[in-house]
Amino acid sequence: MSATPVSICSNALLMLGDNPIASFAEDSDKARLASNLWDTARDHVLRRHPWNCAIKRVILSPDTTAPAFDFKAQFELPADWLRTLSVGEEGERPRYRIEGRKVLMQENVCKLRYIFRNENPATWDSMLVWCMTRVMRMLFAYPITQSTSLEQLIEQEVALLLREARAVDGQEDEPEAFDESPLLAARFVGSSGYSPYRGA
Known part of the structure; x- marks a missing residue:
């Protein structure tokens, strides 16, 4: 059975001993929580590593x-852009800057390789599906169980899982640099330590 956002969130809930959801539109606190968290969590996990299933190449034309x-020229980033991997053909190192939703260059053509917002889990690598299931389990942990200790334990498990998944995924290609920001960012907690999902 192909993975979907709902099936991933349902599996995360089952792992916490709760019942699954039928859809994000379901009239329940669980469904509303899943719906509110899914897009941000998915984009965060996709952006953290150049997953093979979420890479695109495009040739952009300059703005007027x-x-x-x-x-000399600027180019609008694609609507599904999450992170730039490279600009120019392999071996080239053209000078460029990303400002807002624009790529600024001296050239009149922008060859862009980037991580895109792959919204279809059916096309994801199985390890990415498993990572997202565990990340959603982590985000659901406190709202569902009210246990901070369980939340912290799951966070540690997710950190290890993401490292393993990125290592396996990266073995299929030449080494790529990826974001080593703390997993804490996946919980969307600011420097003050405040989480909108459980209070200060």
Whole structure:
């Protein structure tokens, strides 16, 4: 059976001893929680590593308006862009900057390789599906169980799982640099330690 956002969230709930949901539109606190968290959590996990199932290559045409200075052309980033992996063909190192939703360059063509917002889990690698299941379990842990100790334990498990998954996924290609930011960011907690999902 192909994975879906609902099936991933349902499996995460089952792992916490709760009942699954039928859809994000279901009239329940669990469904509303899943619906509110899913998009942000998915984009965060996708952006953290160049998963093979979430990479695209495009050739962009310049905007009609050039940057005010320093660069000759600017290019609108694709609507599904999450993170730039490279600009230019392999072996090239063109000078560029990303500002807002624009790539600024001296060239008139932008060859962009990037992580895209792959919204279809049916096309994901099985390890990415498993990672997202565990991440959703982590995010559900406190709202469902009211246990901070369980939440912290699951967070540690997810950190190890993500490292393993990225290592396995990366073995299929040449080494890529990826974001080593703490997993704490996956819980969307600011520097103050405040989490919108459980209070201060």
